Amino acid sequence: MPPEIDVRLEQDSYRPGDLLTGAFALEADDGDELETLELSVLWHTEGRGDEDLGVIHFEEWPAARGRTFDRTQPYAFTARLPRTPLSYEGVLVKVRWCVRVRARWVGGGETLREEPFRLGAAAGPGGEP
Amino acid sequence: MPPARSQPPGCFWVVFLLMGLIGTVFFVGFLIVPAVRANLFYEETTCTVLNSRLAHDNEGNFRPEIHIEYHVAGQAYQVWTYDATGVYSNIESRKAILDQFAVGRQYPCWYDPAAPEKSVLVRGLDVWCLMVLIPVMFAVIGTCGLLAHRRARQAGAEAPWTLPRGAARPLIGMGCALLAGFGVAAAAAFALFFTLAARNAPFWLIGLGFFAPFIPFVVLFPFLGRRLTARLARALPSKERQAVAETRSPSPPPRDEGTVVPEPAPDDLPTVPDLKPAGAGEVLAAALAREPTGTCALGCLIPFAAVWIGGICYFGQSIWDGHQPGRADWFQTAFYSPFVLVAVGLVVAILVLSARGLVSLLAGRVRAEVSAFPLRPGGRYVVCVRRRGGVPLSGVALALVCRESATYTAGTSTTTATREVLRVEADPPEGDPSDGPRTSLAVPRSAMHSFASGHNKVEWLIEVRGRVLGLLPWRGLFPVLVHPAAAED
Numbered sequence: 001m002p003p004e005i006d007v008r009l010e011q012d013s014y015r016p017g018d019l020l021t022g023a024f025a026l027e028a029d030d031g032d033e034l035e036t037l038e039l040s041v042l043w044h045t046e047g048r049g050d051e052d053l054g055v056i057h058f059e060e061w062p063a064a065r066g067r068t069f070d071r072t073q074p075y076a077f078t079a080r081l082p083r084t085p086l087s088y089e090g091v092l093v094k095v096r097w098c099v100r101v102r103a104r105w106v107g108g109g110e111t112l113r114e115e116p117f118r119l120g121a122a123a124g125p126g127g128e129p
Numbered sequence: 130m131p132p133a134r135s136q137p138p139g140c141f142w143v144v145f146l147l148m149g150l151i152g153t154v155f156f157v158g159f160l161i162v163p164a165v166r167a168n169l170f171y172e173e174t175t176c177t178v179l180n181s182r183l184a185h186d187n188e189g190n191f192r193p194e195i196h197i198e199y200h201v202a203g204q205a206y207q208v209w210t211y212d213a214t215g216v217y218s219n220i221e222s223r224k225a226i227l228d229q230f231a232v233g234r235q236y237p238c239w240y241d242p243a244a245p246e247k248s249v250l251v252r253g254l255d256v257w258c259l260m261v262l263i264p265v266m267f268a269v270i271g272t273c274g275l276l277a278h279r280r281a282r283q284a285g286a287e288a289p290w291t292l293p294r295g296a297a298r299p300l301i302g303m304g305c306a307l308l309a310g311f312g313v314a315a316a317a318a319f320a321l322f323f324t325l326a327a328r329n330a331p332f333w334l335i336g337l338g339f340f341a342p343f344i345p346f347v348v349l350f351p352f353l354g355r356r357l358t359a360r361l362a363r364a365l366p367s368k369e370r371q372a373v374a375e376t377r378s379p380s381p382p383p384r385d386e387g388t389v390v391p392e393p394a395p396d397d398l399p400t401v402p403d404l405k406p407a408g409a410g411e412v413l414a415a416a417l418a419r420e421p422t423g424t425c426a427l428g429c430l431i432p433f434a435a436v437w438i439g440g441i442c443y444f445g446q447s448i449w450d451g452h453q454p455g456r457a458d459w460f461q462t463a464f465y466s467p468f469v470l471v472a473v474g475l476v477v478a479i480l481v482l483s484a485r486g487l488v489s490l491l492a493g494r495v496r497a498e499v500s501a502f503p504l505r506p507g508g509r510y511v512v513c514v515r516r517r518g519g520v521p522l523s524g525v526a527l528a529l530v531c532r533e534s535a536t537y538t539a540g541t542s543t544t545t546a547t548r549e550v551l552r553v554e555a556d557p558p559e560g561d562p563s564d565g566p567r568t569s570l571a572v573p574r575s576a577m578h579s580f581a582s583g584h585n586k587v588e589w590l591i592e593v594r595g596r597v598l599g600l601l602p603w604r605g606l607f608p609v610l611v612h613p614a615a616a617e618d
Contacts, residue, residue: 049535
């Protein structure tokens with residue numbers, strides 16, 4: 001059974017400049033030793049073009065540098081969201097926001113968990129004028 | 130916030146440079162040096178033509194050869210020669226060269242004073258010498274790539290391929306082991322191939338001898354390759370880590386309960402392009418600059434098309450000549466057809482761009498002006514079209530257009546797909562033509578703001594359409610900036 005990560009956000013939609021709050025927890029056996037754990041709040045593009053990525057909040061717990069993660073407690077985080085880019089569902093271009101937690105284990109393997117959210121009200125290319 | 134960006138490693142450009150340099154040395158050594166030596170150092174004398182022939186190579190190419198006799202320091206030399214490069218080709222027109230040298234007649238020739246048995250009947254640089262431009266191009270690309278790579282490194286950009294020294298060492302070792310394994314297998318294969326062929330071994334045995342050394346390599350490769358890929362994936366920093374390294378955004382300090390995270394400034398708009406108006410308008414607040422048309426491309430396209438079509442005509446001459454009754458080479462014709470189609474496409478593109486340029490010239494200088502800049506979703510803006518010079522533009526219509534662009538890489542080619550995803554037509558413009566026809570445009574309330582990242586864009590443009598001389602269609606696009614709606618909106 002691969003280790004799991006549970007990520008939760010207070011809301012699934014935010015306004016530009018809002019404070020995003022959430023928490024995540026690791027559900028792993030004691031035998032699973034973390035090599036590194038990363039928490040990112042980011043936007044990325046999807047669609048026809050190559051992916052672009054922007055990280056607005058990044059925290060890491062690299063075991064090699066002595067910053068260990070306490071697995072007995074969920075970790076709460078906050079991040080101030082920028083005003084742009086807003087979430088967007090275009091035809092060729094889509095902009096998506098998410099909180100991503102990536103864990104790499106000493107024995108090999110990686111666990112990745114994403115919790116998407118929306119920033120702003122823009123939905124598609126346009127709307128009613 | 131600049132997006133995560135990937136760029137080829139330095140070794141990629143080194144390979145380009147090496148290929149270019151090796152090719153350049155090869156072409157210079159075999160084509161240019163002999164021709165230059167013949168021009169500068171060979172001495173002139175007179176020869177008598179004894180015979181002529183077409184010498185063929187194994188691929189059906191040929192070259193003219195003239196059998197001549199000449200005397201140097203009292204000694205007679207008889208050689209088959211023509212030019213210094215001695216290139217074989219399949220250009221039919223070269224057969225006619227034989228007719229230029231009549232048997233028994235005398236012609237000037239040039240011999241090498243250091244080796245009088247070497248001589249030529251013509252001294253000019255052969256057109257094949259231009260082939261050297263191909264490897265030179267590779268060398269130039271490699272050099273430019275290396276310089277750009279060096280500049281990026283000096284600017285502090287962390288190469289995505291950069292690995293920690295400790296992680297890189299075993300990976301380099303495994304990569305070298307794979308390469309060395311392939312090298313040993315190839316060496317053994319060729320050794321067996323030539324040994325067995327020299328001993329007149331049966332064909333099946335020669336084939337077996339050639340492929341057998343690769344079998345252990347093919348068996349071991351997936352195993353080692355998988356381990357290499359897995360280790361590489363683990364050793365490389367994550368995409369998010371790379372993005373942070375490239376933007377040099379430091380990781381936030383461990384969270385302090387009392388810390389208040391400030392709100393971003395209203396003008397802090399990451400990924401919104403920094404587009405400025407062309408200046409203040411004459412009747413409205415901002416004048417917009419017209420998006421460049423393909424007219425500038427025409428300047429590059431014409432010389433490129435001239436070289437391309439010239440090359441097609443030159444190399445296609447032999448194929449055209451070959452289409453005499455019963456002598457058509459359909460394989461070569463099929464091979465050449467795509468090149469001819471590209472030439473036709475170039476001609477069509479030049480004609481279309483020229484026609485557009487002519488219409489733009491007739492229309493004069495057209496400017497759009499807008500009552501505010503940047504625009505915001507839900508806003509309504511007055512737009513007017515002003516002209517200076519040119520013939521009247523009739524049937525003017527305006528629209529607000531949203532366009533998406535996505536750049537993607539497939540193999541070694543990079544393509545940009547562009548699509549208009551929204552169009553808001555304005556009411557027909559009204560007003561005094563001397564003051565510029567005016568209308569108003571509404572930005573949709575839930576419109577996306579202008580967006581630009583490394584490979585993806587959302588752009589907004591005001592489109593102006595009209596007819597020159599009441600007949601020829603004219604279209605101009607004027608990029609505008611759409612900011613996200615203000616918080617109070």
